[in-house]
Amino acid sequence: MMKQEYTMKNTEKNNYDFTTVINRDNTNSLKWDSIESELPMWVADMDFKTASEIQESLKKRINHPIYGYTTVPNELYESYIQWWEDNYHIKMKKEELLYARGVMPSIISIIRKLTKPLDNIVIQTPVYNAFFNVILNNNRKVLENKLTYKNYEYSINFKDLENKLKNPKTSLMLLCNPHNPIGKIWGKNDLEKIGSLCEKYNVILVSDEIHCDLTYPGKTYTPFASLASSIVDNSITCISPSKTFNIAGIQSAMVYIKNKELNLKVSQQLYADFSSEPNILSVEATITAYTQCREWLNQLKNTLLENKIIVEDFLKKELPSIKLVPVMPLTYYG
Numbered sequence: 001m002m003k004q005e006y007t008m009k010n011t012e013k014n015n016y017d018f019t020t021v022i023n024r025d026n027t028n029s030l031k032w033d034s035i036e037s038e039l040p041m042w043v044a045d046m047d048f049k050t051a052s053e054i055q056e057s058l059k060k061r062i063n064h065p066i067y068g069y070t071t072v073p074n075e076l077y078e079s080y081i082q083w084w085e086d087n088y089h090i091k092m093k094k095e096e097l098l099y100a101r102g103v104m105p106s107i108i109s110i111i112r113k114l115t116k117p118l119d120n121i122v123i124q125t126p127v128y129n130a131f132f133n134v135i136l137n138n139n140r141k142v143l144e145n146k147l148t149y150k151n152y153e154y155s156i157n158f159k160d161l162e163n164k165l166k167n168p169k170t171s172l173m174l175l176c177n178p179h180n181p182i183g184k185i186w187g188k189n190d191l192e193k194i195g196s197l198c199e200k201y202n203v204i205l206v207s208d209e210i211h212c213d214l215t216y217p218g219k220t221y222t223p224f225a226s227l228a229s230s231i232v233d234n235s236i237t238c239i240s241p242s243k244t245f246n247i248a249g250i251q252s253a254m255v256y257i258k259n260k261e262l263n264l265k266v267s268q269q270l271y272a273d274f275s276s277e278p279n280i281l282s283v284e285a286t287i288t289a290y291t292q293c294r295e296w297l298n299q300l301k302n303t304l305l306e307n308k309i310i311v312e313d314f315l316k317k318e319l320p321s322i323k324l325v326p327v328m329p330l331t332y333y334g
Contacts, residue, residue: 016296018048018303044180045248048303051296054245057288058281070280072099079290080239080254087213088223098255098267098276103210103238105275106255106266108134110236111172113269114204114262115140120170122203124156128180135174143170147182152325154182156190158197165201173198175207178214178221183325185221195224195231204262205235210253213244217301225256233259236266244297245289252282 024032024047031043049055077094084090100106115121117139123131125144135142145161147154164170175194178185186194198205207224215221225237240253255270257263270276312324 016049016051016299018300020049022047022049044243046246048246048300050246051289051293053292053296054247054285054288057284061280061284067280070278070283072278073283075287076278076283079287083290084223084239088220088226090223090225092225092256096256096258096263098257098263098270099278100238100253100255100270101275101278101282102242102251103208103240103253104130104134105273106238106253106270107174107206107208108138109269109273109275110206110255110266111135111138111140112273113265115171118169119172120164120167122161122164122170122173124161124176124179126181127174127176128208131174131176141169143167147179152323154179154184156186156194158193161194162197162201165197165203170201170203172204172206175205175224177207177209177224178211180208180211185215185219188222188227191222191224192227192231195227195235199231199234205231207235207237209237210240210243212239213297214301214304216305217298225258229258235259236262241286241289245285245293247285247289250279250282250285252278252286 026033031040031045031047034040074094076099077097080097081092081094084092098106100109111121111134118141120141120143121135122143122145123135125146132142143164145157145164148157165173173194175186177191195205197203205224209221209223212221212223223237224235225232237256238253239256242248242250242252255266257266267276315322315324
């Protein structure tokens with residue numbers, strides 16, 4: 001298969017275009033311009049057009065001839081706050097949100113501020129490979145809580161997790177919710193167990209929830225921030241519109257921290273790492289995404305589900321030795 005020689009399935013009665021194949025060659029695309037002879041399935045951006053509302057908002061801002069430094073406006077905070085209240089019934093406050101240039105840059109700052117060199121950081125594998133990088137590159141140690149795979153489903157080995165968390169050198173846990181790459185949303189019971197263990201052993205829980213909106217139609221995820229207040233008080237949640245609305249290259253995120261002491265510490269480190277100042281395009285794209293693009297997301301979800309069914313059927317007929325993890329009740333597009 002040559003680069004980009006594929007088709008995309010579209011849903012019927014679609015107002016947005018999810019069928020046109022966009023040639024991304026020679027656009028400095030990490031996905032398509034990096035390796036000539038391979039399909040770049042590890043790069044988490046989509047080959048669908050970004051919502052027209054976002055395109056228009058960016059064009060409008062670009063038409064202003066000066067691209068100077070910018071602040072984080074109240075409208076940006078409000079767009080996050082309203083989105084999470086409408087979709088997940090989480091009532092955030094402006095002072096609990098910290099702007100960051102991306103989820104992974106924010107996690108780097110968190111590691112630098114809240115852990116010490118050679119501290120253990122727990123991750124649940126298989127997991128996004130960048131988790132290893134941000135731990136090891138900052139002279140911390142990886143502790144793997146390996147997920148159990150049985151009957152085409154992953155689950156948590158809580159006995160092993162507790163052993164890793166009670167290690168006196170363990171100071172932080174990175175949670176992926178929904179989990180990348182296994183494609184599973186952790187249920188409330190699992191999250192409560194994880195949170196209680198972290199609280200018991202004084203381990204700070206950092207929840208990467210960048211994929212939270214990309215659930216199957218009619219399904220939703222459980223935010224870590226929706227748990228009991230004592231558990232949430234020991235946690236940090238990283239969120240972003242970049243995966244949801246296919247704007248990963250714009251690089252924008254928020255760090256949600258209710259605990260005032262933790263909030264201050266992370267804020268200081270984000271500032272020290274020059275990660276707390278936005279670019280003008282990220283502001284415009286994020287506000288537009290959260291306030292105008294809900295219908296685009298709804299149609300995207302339907303398209304993704306149809307495409308996954310196509311892949312499942314193809315594997316059964318053409319590559320039966322490869323098994324696709326079946327659609328579970330609590331699943332996202334992993």
